[in-house]
Amino acid sequence: MKKTLIAHSPDADDIFMYYAIKFGWVDMKNTQFDNIAKDIQTLNEDALNGIYDIVAISFALYPHIKDEYAPLRTAVSFGEGYGPKVIKRKGEILKRNFKVALSGKHTTNAMLFRIAYPDARITYMNFLEIENAVKEGTVDAGVLIHESILTFSDELDVEREIWDIWQELAGKDLPLPLGGMAIRRSLPLNKAIEYESTLTKAVAVARKHKDRLSKMLLERNLVRINAATLDKYLELYANDDSITMSPIQYEAINKLFEIGYKHGFYNEPINIKNYLIPTEYKELRET
Numbered sequence: 001m002k003k004t005l006i007a008h009s010p011d012a013d014d015i016f017m018y019y020a021i022k023f024g025w026v027d028m029k030n031t032q033f034d035n036i037a038k039d040i041q042t043l044n045e046d047a048l049n050g051i052y053d054i055v056a057i058s059f060a061l062y063p064h065i066k067d068e069y070a071p072l073r074t075a076v077s078f079g080e081g082y083g084p085k086v087i088k089r090k091g092e093i094l095k096r097n098f099k100v101a102l103s104g105k106h107t108t109n110a111m112l113f114r115i116a117y118p119d120a121r122i123t124y125m126n127f128l129e130i131e132n133a134v135k136e137g138t139v140d141a142g143v144l145i146h147e148s149i150l151t152f153s154d155e156l157d158v159e160r161e162i163w164d165i166w167q168e169l170a171g172k173d174l175p176l177p178l179g180g181m182a183i184r185r186s187l188p189l190n191k192a193i194e195y196e197s198t199l200t201k202a203v204a205v206a207r208k209h210k211d212r213l214s215k216m217l218l219e220r221n222l223v224r225i226n227a228a229t230l231d232k233y234l235e236l237y238a239n240d241d242s243i244t245m246s247p248i249q250y251e252a253i254n255k256l257f258e259i260g261y262k263h264g265f266y267n268e269p270i271n272i273k274n275y276l277i278p279t280e281y282k283e284l285r286e287t
Contacts, residue, residue, distance in 0.1 A: 012234065062275075071181070116160075130148070250272055
């Protein structure tokens with residue numbers, strides 16, 4: 001039996017979308033799945049180095065790995081009127097060149113922040129350390145991601161929403177592309193199609209049994225938040241729109257890539273659909 005490792009972040013939406021497999025509710029013939037959880041920037045760097053066959057990434061990273069990885073249509077997280085937050089200490093007025101903590105160079109929020117605040121002095125740190133770094137004055141501001149957007153200290157204020165930056169740059173109302181999964185192109189195509197299908201089923205099953213799965217995650221201390229916050233968070237980032245990408249989500253990702261190219265983050269503009277796993281291959285084999 002082949003053992004397949006899936007690398008994802010430790011935040012609640014990734015845990016939720018994967019654990020239907022971990023708990024044995026979804027499986028794949030002749031395949032044993034295992035998982036590893038790392039912070040998103042570490043996963044981005046691992047993808048750049050080709051460490052894993054299946055790995056969670058920030059959408060902003062994808063153009064840098066397009067030749068080695070295909071984006072999966074499932075297990076995606078978008079913001080719809082919300083997203084990462086630029087926070088500061090209450091009462092602080094930020095200078096033009098304020099010092100800010102970001103969760104990683106290749107994250108979507110980092111790219112959008114750098115475009116909006118070109119004079120900010122950036123330091124990168126694990127996303128779990130950002131809130132305290134702002135509270136303690138190590139940095140003037142920080143961009144909160146994952147569950148911390150719902151749980152941050154009342155000693156802090158929101159300076160700006162990354163959602164608002166995104167809307168201004170996009171020029172239209174599109175969901176904010178944050179993260180998804182990528183699969184190594186060197187895998188046999190029929191196997192890659194099967195992996196994508198299995199992961200899609202896992203997200204669909206997780207959504208169908210959301211209450212039961214959430215209870216199990218909480219009982220096993222697999223998430224860092226309480227039941228009420230988990231419920232709210234999953235409706236933000238592991239919702240029904242996470243099961244498989246929609247036309248407007250493709251449009252949003254392409255707009256992100258267009259913005260990145262315009263501001264010098266990428267060498268060329270790309271269309272995400274040109275890099276998907278060609279599932280028609282399976283249909284042709286079955287005819």
